[in-house]
Amino acid sequence: MIKGVLIRQRGKMLLIAFTIALGASLATSMINVMLDVGDKVAQELKTYGANIVVKPQDSTLLADIYDVEDGGEAIASAYLNEDEVGRIKTIFWAFNIVDFSPFITSSVSLPSGAEATAVGTWFNHHLDLPTGESLDAGVVSLRSWWDILEGAWIDEQNPEDAHTVMVGTLLAQQEGLHAGDTLKLTGKAAVEEVTVAGIFDAGGDEDMEIYAPLDMVQRLSDTEGKIASIEVSALTTPDNDLARRAAQNPRALSSKDYETWYCTAYVSAICYQITEVITGSVASAVRQVADSEGAILDKTQLLMILITALSLIGSALGISNLVTASVMERSQEIGLLKAIGAHDRAITGVFMAEILLTALVGGVAGYFMGFGFAQLIGHSVFSSAIEMKPLVIPVVAVLITLVTVAGSMPAIRMVLRLDPAEVLHGSKA
Amino acid sequence: MTRRKMFLRMITASLLRRRSRMLVALLSIGIGATILSGLVTIYYDVPRQMGAQFRSYGANMILVPEEGSMTEEQAQQALESIPAAQVIGAAPYRYVNVQMVRSQLSFVAAGTDFTQVQATSPYFSVEGSYPSGVRQVLLGKEIAQTIGAKLNSVIEITYRPSEASASGGKAAPGATLVGSAEGFSTYPVYVTYTLDQDMKISNLTVNVDTQTAEYGGRCADELYLKRFLGRDYPFTGDESTDVLSGATITSKAIMEAIAGAEVTENVTAATGNTMSMQVTGILDTGGKEESYIFMSLDDMAALTGQPQVYDVMEMSVSASAEELDSFKTAIEERHLGITPRLVKRITNSETAVLSKLQALVFLVTAVVLVLTMICVSTTMMAVVTERRKEIGLRKALGASDDSIRVEFLGEGMFLGALGGILGSLLGFGFAQIVSVNVFGSSITFQPLLLPLTIVVSMLISALSCLWPIKRAVQIDPALVLKGE
Numbered sequence: 071m072i073k074g075v076l077i078r079q080r081g082k083m084l085l086i087a088f089t090i091a092l093g094a095s096l097a098t099s100m101i102n103v104m105l106d107v108g109d110k111v112a113q114e115l116k117t118y119g120a121n122i123v124v125k126p127q128d129s130t131l132l133a134d135i136y137d138v139e140d141g142g143e144a145i146a147s148a149y150l151n152e153d154e155v156g157r158i159k160t161i162f163w164a165f166n167i168v169d170f171s172p173f174i175t176s177s178v179s180l181p182s183g184a185e186a187t188a189v190g191t192w193f194n195h196h197l198d199l200p201t202g203e204s205l206d207a208g209v210v211s212l213r214s215w216w217d218i219l220e221g222a223w224i225d226e227q228n229p230e231d232a233h234t235v236m237v238g239t240l241l242a243q244q245e246g247l248h249a250g251d252t253l254k255l256t257g258k259a260a261v262e263e264v265t266v267a268g269i270f271d272a273g274g275d276e277d278m279e280i281y282a283p284l285d286m287v288q289r290l291s292d293t294e295g296k297i298a299s300i301e302v303s304a305l306t307t308p309d310n311d312l313a314r315r316a317a318q319n320p321r322a323l324s325s326k327d328y329e330t331w332y333c334t335a336y337v338s339a340i341c342y343q344i345t346e347v348i349t350g351s352v353a354s355a356v357r358q359v360a361d362s363e364g365a366i367l368d369k370t371q372l373l374m375i376l377i378t379a380l381s382l383i384g385s386a387l388g389i390s391n392l393v394t395a396s397v398m399e400r401s402q403e404i405g406l407l408k409a410i411g412a413h414d415r416a417i418t419g420v421f422m423a424e425i426l427l428t429a430l431v432g433g434v435a436g437y438f439m440g441f442g443f444a445q446l447i448g449h450s451v452f453s454s455a456i457e458m459k460p461l462v463i464p465v466v467a468v469l470i471t472l473v474t475v476a477g478s479m480p481a482i483r484m485v486l487r488l489d490p491a492e493v494l495h496g497s498k499a
Numbered sequence: 500m501t502r503r504k505m506f507l508r509m510i511t512a513s514l515l516r517r518r519s520r521m522l523v524a525l526l527s528i529g530i531g532a533t534i535l536s537g538l539v540t541i542y543y544d545v546p547r548q549m550g551a552q553f554r555s556y557g558a559n560m561i562l563v564p565e566e567g568s569m570t571e572e573q574a575q576q577a578l579e580s581i582p583a584a585q586v587i588g589a590a591p592y593r594y595v596n597v598q599m600v601r602s603q604l605s606f607v608a609a610g611t612d613f614t615q616v617q618a619t620s621p622y623f624s625v626e627g628s629y630p631s632g633v634r635q636v637l638l639g640k641e642i643a644q645t646i647g648a649k650l651n652s653v654i655e656i657t658y659r660p661s662e663a664s665a666s667g668g669k670a671a672p673g674a675t676l677v678g679s680a681e682g683f684s685t686y687p688v689y690v691t692y693t694l695d696q697d698m699k700i701s702n703l704t705v706n707v708d709t710q711t712a713e714y715g716g717r718c719a720d721e722l723y724l725k726r727f728l729g730r731d732y733p734f735t736g737d738e739s740t741d742v743l744s745g746a747t748i749t750s751k752a753i754m755e756a757i758a759g760a761e762v763t764e765n766v767t768a769a770t771g772n773t774m775s776m777q778v779t780g781i782l783d784t785g786g787k788e789e790s791y792i793f794m795s796l797d798d799m800a801a802l803t804g805q806p807q808v809y810d811v812m813e814m815s816v817s818a819s820a821e822e823l824d825s826f827k828t829a830i831e832e833r834h835l836g837i838t839p840r841l842v843k844r845i846t847n848s849e850t851a852v853l854s855k856l857q858a859l860v861f862l863v864t865a866v867v868l869v870l871t872m873i874c875v876s877t878t879m880m881a882v883v884t885e886r887r888k889e890i891g892l893r894k895a896l897g898a899s900d901d902s903i904r905v906e907f908l909g910e911g912m913f914l915g916a917l918g919g920i921l922g923s924l925l926g927f928g929f930a931q932i933v934s935v936n937v938f939g940s941s942i943t944f945q946p947l948l949l950p951l952t953i954v955v956s957m958l959i960s961a962l963s964c965l966w967p968i969k970r971a972v973q974i975d976p977a978l979v980l981k982g983e
Contacts, residue, residue, distance in 0.1 A: 082881070082884075085877050085880065085881060088873075088877060089873075089874055089877045089878070092870045092873055092874050092877075093870075093874065095870065096866070096867060096870045096871075099866060100863070100867070103859075103863065107859070111852070111855075111856070114851070114852045114855050114856075115848075115852055117847070117848040117851050117852060118556065118844070118845075118848045119844060119848075122785075123785060214847075214848075215843050215844045215847040215848055216843075217843075271843070272843060272844070273840065273841060273842060273843020273844060273846075273847075274842065274843065274844060354785045355785050356784075356785040356786055357622040357623070357624055357783065357784045357785045357786070358556060358557050358620075358622045358784065358785070358786060359556070360785070361555065361621075361622045361624070362553070362555040362556045362557075362621075362622055365552060365555050366549075366552050366553065366555075366852075369549070369552050369937055369938065370549075370856065372936065372937045373541075373545070373860075373933065373937045374863075376932070376933045376936065376937065377538065377541065377860075377863060377867070377933070380534060380537060380538070380867075380929060380933075381534065381867045381870075381871070384530050384531075384533070384534045384867070384871055384874075385870070385871070385874060387526065387527075387530045388527060388530055388531075388871065388874035388875065388878065389874075391523055391526055391527045391530075391878055392527075392874075392877060392878045392881055394523060395523045395878065395881050395882060395885070396881060398523075399881070399885045443866050446862070446866075447859065447862045447863065447866065450858070450862060451855055451858045451859045451862060452855065452859075
């Protein structure tokens, strides 16, 4: 009987299945996008640069306070060890560490006699980790807002670039430097003959500085194997009350809270874990980046949740509306079934079976359509796939079943209550 | 009865008589229109609202004087080039080097307007509160740790015009010497003393605020310090200046500091202005601000004895990258002696992320709209298909195909218009809820959206009626009426 209906009423059933498929695809794609949007946007926000800075515990006096009085000789006497930098990638939240780079600064004199700050760092340093992973870390991605006006970034994996530097645009103007020029840098401990690989415009204080490979600045200032700070860019969860309490003093938390905090990607938890692996270090959140990121992520997620809710309500109403209409339309059939003696329950069963079968077909088709839509959004907006969470399948299934049942039951009840004679006569619909 | 009257009567009668079916159709169009107007409103408002959120990253434009410093008037004139509504905050800064009286350490002091700072740098995390009265400072966390200052402690700051604070002078009678050394758990201790006529140590003071009060703190005691007075310069320790029991590390550090002290200036050259200030807040930013002392511009003027001038003006402007560029050019063209600079890190990143977010909302809106519209039209199709019998009857009574089409289309469009109006209102309500919940501000009503929503709903309902009507009209009325 059900089969008969499905085949005879092909057109109408197809229409219902199609609508349900649309609703299901909408639900699938929106829920998936909503669940993934946090990660995706967090990845985008990485363009703002590092959100964690690691410094030696003892350097409570920043070099820039003393620049004024002592002519640029950094007071920070304590350093971190360069060979420990890779350990950042071995902490509990290693997967969330997007990028990092060590820094050391030294003042050098240029051929013209002028003094400049030379910043030694990694550009695209290749690291092989004890975990077997390997990655490229450095300022090329950590300073994504820099414009390279002339030349190109230093390529550390190219041995020819070992004696090259990048010069800030203001300093280059002042000294009349261009990409390809050679110049002599005189440091505290050594003299280096270098080539200008590129001129950058950073729109900040860096425009007056020289960026050079880490080992070169270490040689210039006689600080081999030492670094002054590490900048880390990590994907974090926006801070909440627990994170704020933990930031004050992790030891004051109860052991359960401590565990929750330690195992959540709060910026304070990641800082704490970095401090654990790097000897004599203090890791602190760069509030300008970390706090803003949290605010923006929260807002984006909330926005997506509300849009998803609207589209879910919309498609639910749309589907139940159509199902109701299709039942009402078949009131004559119901009347006929009643007239030849069918029980109410039997009629309801047959109708529900029909509609649910249609919904199943529509729902499965809709899931795959939704998959497509989600990937379309992922690729065109973020150029990466949206992760399809298996959790979404039961959620959509329950949603569609509820909506179809809620849409058809009242309609079937209403028609059943009518007098079969009247319905068949067609005077009342 | 004219034709038109009859037409209207037929439509209204049909709508009224078949209330439940029409309600289904109206509801479906209404839902579609709600989603349309709601999402489009959000789509238009998101860049503005999100842009405001991105301002929490801080200043995206700074004004620097071409040379020297700028006056308040100059800065005001530059600000006029930007519409006031778009300026979220404009915080002036004046930087000078100051010295702590007790420790003789030099720091950078920044004079600013704290109300504006809270607008331009919302990420400042202050323990305690921003200064609100005179002689109050906001202390960077690093300085607080270095000098051992706490909330509500009072610090003394000296400002000397730059030429008077030359260091590394020659030790001569009357010279002041300062020294420091690492004490307990590497926290520094500071000493200050002067040389008398016979080059002997006098007026010795020590700062051991960073040490534990019960142990190292006792080294500040005069009885202990007395043993150093009258000693020869350069100082070398002997048995009589032995360590203080219970404060071994600190007292050793003090001896080291006295021995290593250097001349800061000749007493006769000291023309500094000293002020005592109360620490009302400690600033934690994770950035270089942690090593500054912030105070109000009035206090700064009082300390330096100079009129209120600015070294830099940080501005947070809610605008796109192009707009910012045009503001920059506008300020440059006025030749005020001020150079505007964009904070590249903020502006570039903001443009990149915002355009992604906008693309996201656009695509989501597009997908939801397309799917919803198809949903609406399937419902409309079902509603019209159901009325094939009525069409058959009309045809049997002699109605022309055209009149039937016109009537049904008219009905559909009437429903469309009604649903559109309903939907625009509901949609605006929805967008308002989203905006208030997510961004905490109300949304601007887009007047253009009302006619757009109505026209689109009418179009969709008319289009989705077309096909079933066409089918119904083609069929032989006898067959339709028989119910085949």
